[in-house]
Amino acid sequence: MKQKIFIIAGLVLLVIVIVIMVRDLFSSKKEDQKNPYDYKLNELKKTAGKQIAYNEALSFRTGLEEIHAIACGAGDRIFVGGSKGVEIFEKDGKPAGKFGFEGFASSLAMDKKGDFFIGMQDHVEVYSPEGKLLKKWNGISPESFLTSIAVSDSFVFVADYGKRAVYRYDHEGRLINRIGEKDPEKKVPGFIVPSPYFDLAIRYNHELWVANTGRHSMEQFSYDGTMNSAWGEASMAIDGFCGCCNPSHFAFLHDGSFVTSEKGIERVKIYSPKGEFKCIVAPPSAFTEGTRGLDLAVDSRDRIIVLDPERKQVRIFVKK
Amino acid sequence: MPGRREFLNTLMRGGILAALGLLSGAVIFRSRDEKSCSYGFDCSGCSRSKSCMLPAALEARQMVWQLDMTKCIQCGRCATNCVMSPSAVKCTHAFAMCGYCDLCGGYFKPGTKTLTTAAENQLCPTNALKRKFIEDPFFEYTIDEELCIGCGKCVKGCGAFGNGSLQLQVRHDRCKNCNECSIARSCPAQAFTRVPANKPSLLRGLGPELPKETAKKNQANG
Numbered sequence: 332m333k334q335k336i337f338i339i340a341g342l343v344l345l346v347i348v349i350v351i352m353v354r355d356l357f358s359s360k361k362e363d364q365k366n367p368y369d370y371k372l373n374e375l376k377k378t379a380g381k382q383i384a385y386n387e388a389l390s391f392r393t394g395l396e397e398i399h400a401i402a403c404g405a406g407d408r409i410f411v412g413g414s415k416g417v418e419i420f421e422k423d424g425k426p427a428g429k430f431g432f433e434g435f436a437s438s439l440a441m442d443k444k445g446d447f448f449i450g451m452q453d454h455v456e457v458y459s460p461e462g463k464l465l466k467k468w469n470g471i472s473p474e475s476f477l478t479s480i481a482v483s484d485s486f487v488f489v490a491d492y493g494k495r496a497v498y499r500y501d502h503e504g505r506l507i508n509r510i511g512e513k514d515p516e517k518k519v520p521g522f523i524v525p526s527p528y529f530d531l532a533i534r535y536n537h538e539l540w541v542a543n544t545g546r547h548s549m550e551q552f553s554y555d556g557t558m559n560s561a562w563g564e565a566s567m568a569i570d571g572f573c574g575c576c577n578p579s580h581f582a583f584l585h586d587g588s589f590v591t592s593e594k595g596i597e598r599v600k601i602y603s604p605k606g607e608f609k610c611i612v613a614p615p616s617a618f619t620e621g622t623r624g625l626d627l628a629v630d631s632r633d634r635i636i637v638l639d640p641e642r643k644q645v646r647i648f649v650k651k
Numbered sequence: 652m653p654g655r656r657e658f659l660n661t662l663m664r665g666g667i668l669a670a671l672g673l674l675s676g677a678v679i680f681r682s683r684d685e686k687s688c689s690y691g692f693d694c695s696g697c698s699r700s701k702s703c704m705l706p707a708a709l710e711a712r713q714m715v716w717q718l719d720m721t722k723c724i725q726c727g728r729c730a731t732n733c734v735m736s737p738s739a740v741k742c743t744h745a746f747a748m749c750g751y752c753d754l755c756g757g758y759f760k761p762g763t764k765t766l767t768t769a770a771e772n773q774l775c776p777t778n779a780l781k782r783k784f785i786e787d788p789f790f791e792y793t794i795d796e797e798l799c800i801g802c803g804k805c806v807k808g809c810g811a812f813g814n815g816s817l818q819l820q821v822r823h824d825r826c827k828n829c830n831e832c833s834i835a836r837s838c839p840a841q842a843f844t845r846v847p848a849n850k851p852s853l854l855r856g857l858g859p860e861l862p863k864e865t866a867k868k869n870q871a872n873g
Contacts, residue, residue, distance in 0.1 A: 366727035368776060368802035372811055375761055523788055525750020526814050545752065545788065565754050567761045574812030575752035595756065595812040621811075 375567050376596055376615035382569065384601070384610035385635065385648040387617065391424035392644050400439035400450075401638040401645065403628040409636060409645060412436030412449060417462070420645065422630065430462025438490075440480040442502065448487055450477030455489060455504065468504035478529040483536055486554070490541065492529040495522045497541055499554060510556040511541060519558070520546075528579035528594065528624070534587055542591075544576035549589065549606065562606030567596065570608035582627040582635075590635055592625035599625065599637060599648070612648050613637065713848040716832045720818045720855035722842035725803035725810075729819060732834045733801070739825040740801035740834065742779070742794045745854050748816035751789040756812025757805035758782055758792055780805050780817075796822065818854055 395413035402410045407422035416431035417439065438450035445460035453475040455468040471477075472494055479490040486507070487500040497510040513521025522529070523545025531541045539552045548563035563578075564571045572578055574595030581591045587604035590612065597618035601609045612635050618625070622641040629635055635648040700708050718729070718740060729740035753766055758780055763772040768782050779798035783791045801819055809817035835843030846853060 368727040368730060368804050370725070370774070370804045370807045372807070520787075525752050545750070547754075574756055575750055575754055576813075 372596075372620075375573075378569065378598070378611060378614040378616070382611045383614055384651055385612040386651055387613070387646055388634070388649040389424055389647040390639075390644050391420065392642075393418050394426075394429070395643075397435060398638055398640050398643060399435060399437050399624065399626070401626045401628045401636060402439045402441055403630045403636055404441045405445060407630040407632070407634075409628070409630075410439060410441070410447070411638065411645060412439035417447065417449070417458075424645070424647075428462075430458065432456070432458075432464070438477050438480045440482045440487075442482045443484070448480050448482055450480050450489060452476055453493070455480070455487070455500075457504075466504060468500075471498070476527055478527060479531045481531055481533045481539075483533050488531055488533065488539060490529045490531045492524055492527045495524050495529075497522075497531060497539075497552070508554075508556060510539070510552050510554075511543075511550070511558070512556075519556070523576075525576045526594075528576065530578070530580045532582055534583050540581070540583075540589075542578050542581055544572075544579065547572040547577060549578070549581065549591075562602075569598075569600070569611065579624065580626045582629045584629055584633050585631075590627050590629060592627055592637065594623040594625070597622045597625065599627070599635065613646075707849065710849045711847045714845040715821070715823055715828055715848050715851050716826060716835060716843055717821050717846045717851055717853045718819050719842045719844055719853045720820075721853075722840045723803070723806070723819060724840045724842075725807040725819070726839055727802050728837050728839075729834050730800045730802040732837045734827060734829060734833055735825055737799070738801040738834075739822055739827070740819050741796050741799045741822045741825075742801065742803075742805055743818050743820040743852075743854065744792060744794055745816045745818060745856065746791075748814045748856055749792065750814055750816075751785060751791060752813060753788040753790055755782070755790065755792060755809070757809030757817045759808075774804055774808055776800075776802060776804065792817070815855060820852055820854065823848075823851055 393411050393413070395411065395416060395418060398411055398413035400412040404410060408427060409420040409422065411418045411420070414435040415433065416429055417436060418426070419428040421427050434451050436449045437452050440448045442448065446465065447458040449456050449458060453472065454470040455477065456464060457466040459465055471491060474493040475491045476493040477489055478492045481488045485501070487502060489498045489500065491498065496512045499507045499510060501507060511519065511522050513519060522541070522543050525545050528544055529542065531539065533539055539554065541550050541552060543550050547565040548561045550561040551559045553559060567573050573593055577593040577595065578591035579594045581589055584590060584601070588609065589602040589606070590599065591602065592599045597615050599612040601612060603609055618639065619641045622639060624640045626638040627635065637646045637648065639646050697703070700711060730738050733739055758774060759766065759772055760774050765772070770778065773780070777798045777800055779795045781793045781795060783793070785791050803819050806817045806819050809815055832843055
């Protein structure tokens with residue numbers, strides 16, 4: 332009887348030892364895969380679904396090798412600027428033409444006639460609606476990198492990441508003044524732009540707004556360079572601007588609301604004309620991780636047009 | 652016996668002259684050989700680089716391990732799998748790319764309320780990243796290599812939210828240059844590679860060899 336108990340106990344012990352060995356053999360591999368220093372960025376990208384007020388209605392690919400800038404013009408035509416040219420699309424995404432040039436368009440805007448003002452890294456080139464070069468403005472500086480252009484009835488505003496300044500030109504390319512440069516005497520702190528995303532836009536055809544990304548703020552300037560107002564807050568939360576330098580791009584809806592895009596946590600959002608968070612257009616899950624340079628445009632029907640350089644697509648979002 | 656003495660003198664003078672000639676010939680040959688290095692001691696592309704005995708070529712033939720930052724996914728294995736303790740992989744700062752941000756994604760934990768150097772605000776598990784005020788609103792970030800364990804947390808944060816100026820690199824004053832690198836063996840992105848000892852770094856987004864347009868493009872891509 333005693334011998335039987337010993338044999339059974341021995342067998343049980345053997346089974347336990349085998350189970351432990353097998354578990355150790357297989358689970359140890361899983362342990363090796365774990366990163367004890369993991370920085371979980373996905374946790375920061377979670378978004379409440381009820382805050383998403385837009386749907387993606389349409390997307391289409393562009394034929395350019397690299398894409399940097401987007402604009403919307405008469406008839407809601409969509410213009411995409413990038414390496415060696417500009418592509419033109421109808422509002423439903425059908426190709427409507429293109430024209431080429433040397434270098435790449437780092438920024439793009441149109442005037443009422445339909446002439447293109449294209450920032451070519453360190454200078455501006457003006458093209459007719461048919462794509463004929465009308466004028467090449469003087470180069471600003473070898474360090475210049477023109478990240479944004481806006482055209483009003485009387486002026487052309489250019490944002491220069493390289494010099495951290497905004498320039499006001501007339502339509503012929505004559506420089507009128509520089510805006511927002513650091514001036515300790517006038518207590519102007521200057522633009523803080525750590526990375527080459529430095530956007531500007533005009534609201535109601537007269538209000539100049541600039542994204543001071545290093546301060547995570549949207550700033551409004553008079554044409555003489557006086558700063559009138561600002562809003563914005565650095566935060567990983569949905570109502571703030573994340574990372575070191577955001578919003579990377581912005582545009583305006585017709586009621587004066589701000590549409591902003593960010594890098595780091597890739598998202599497109601809407602703020603009221605006073606700068607209060609309203610809703611999400613596109614959450615981080617809508618973009619490939621690491622996407623940067625989500626340039627924005629808005630058409631006559633307030634459809635939000637997003638340039639996605641990672642997917643080389645134009646993506647159009649409409650209100651639910 | 653003046654004839655023999657004269658003969659020996661002549662022989663000695665002749666010998667000295669011949670030795671001097673040989674010596675100067677060797678010097679001229681050597682200097683001609685060095686001048687003939689049309690690559691300016693940059694051995695890449697030189698057809699003689701495998702047999703050349705110039706010191707630069709010898710150094711170029713010696714290979715060392717390095718981490719290719721274009722492939723690195725910051726998995727943390729550089730910290731845990733190196734035979735050295737702490738790891739020979741360290742965070743390196745490419746200052747030319749840095750934005751000197753007040754709110755640095757590589758330094759601060761997400762959701763930090765005050766941008767101070769308080770321990771609870773820091774992303775680095777070993778306090779190896781140092782923050783120093785330069786002028787409003789710019790801050791300089793440096794790495795204390797004695798404390799850095801090469802975990803890549805700051806690299807991931809900087810890459811996601813900043814310009815990606817914080818990058819992991821093998822420090823060759825610490826690396827044992829094992830034939831079979833234990834990090835390379837376990838690297839899921841196969842980012843470890845052998846590079847010539849005279850060009851030992853593989854930092855992303857930098858390099859004097861980049862043409863202006865490519866460098867600007869890289870810059871534009873952040």
